[in-house]
Amino acid sequence: MTKIWRETGFVENDPWVIETEEVQASEDQKPLLPLDQFIEKAEASNDVGLGVLIKPADDVRKLEPYLYRIELVAVDFPAFNDGRAFSHASLLRDRLAYKNELRAVGDVLIDQVPLMLRCGIDSFAVTNATALKRLAEGRLPGIAVHYQPTARHAEQGEGYSWRRRTVPA
Numbered sequence: 001m002t003k004i005w006r007e008t009g010f011v012e013n014d015p016w017v018i019e020t021e022e023v024q025a026s027e028d029q030k031p032l033l034p035l036d037q038f039i040e041k042a043e044a045s046n047d048v049g050l051g052v053l054i055k056p057a058d059d060v061r062k063l064e065p066y067l068y069r070i071e072l073v074a075v076d077f078p079a080f081n082d083g084r085a086f087s088h089a090s091l092l093r094d095r096l097a098y099k100n101e102l103r104a105v106g107d108v109l110i111d112q113v114p115l116m117l118r119c120g121i122d123s124f125a126v127t128n129a130t131a132l133k134r135l136a137e138g139r140l141p142g143i144a145v146h147y148q149p150t151a152r153h154a155e156q157g158e159g160y161s162w163r164r165r166t167v168p169a
Helices: 035-044 060-069 084-095 110-118 129-136
Strands: 003-006 009-011 016-018 030-034 050-054 070-077 101-106 123-126
Touching: 016 070, 030 035, 030 070, 035 050, 035 060, 050 060, 060 070, 060 084, 070 084, 084 101, 084 110, 110 129, 123 129
Parallel strands: 016 030, 030 050, 050 070, 070 101, 101 123
Antiparallel strands: 003 009, 003 123
């Protein structure tokens, strides 16, 4: 069973569905379309509030002309050792200035959640039993001080002279 988690807790009645040949969004749900299908739909309509699923091999920069029309971007983590979605999230937040919801889907593990948060991911489709239990208990692992600039700055560590800082454009 998949549950959607945000830092405020679990989300009830999330409307987003990853469409496949077997699963289609119902009338009260919203589809997360693969990149090519999303672009096709965006080109054929003026719809806003759209959702898109970014797979590891996708070029996230193709979303740039449509960002103002996207309500949710889901980045896929197909396996724990495939970190390309971290790069997608960073590109969306830092270079493309995407401000709406950014969701991690796929193999979302508890030890990666703090790193995903730092990259700008703000919601998580979680299926892993250990991750669900730890999130329900409010037990996130993490490191208090970071030296790399990311979408979310470290709460501590600003005083280090060697800390790289992101300068707003």
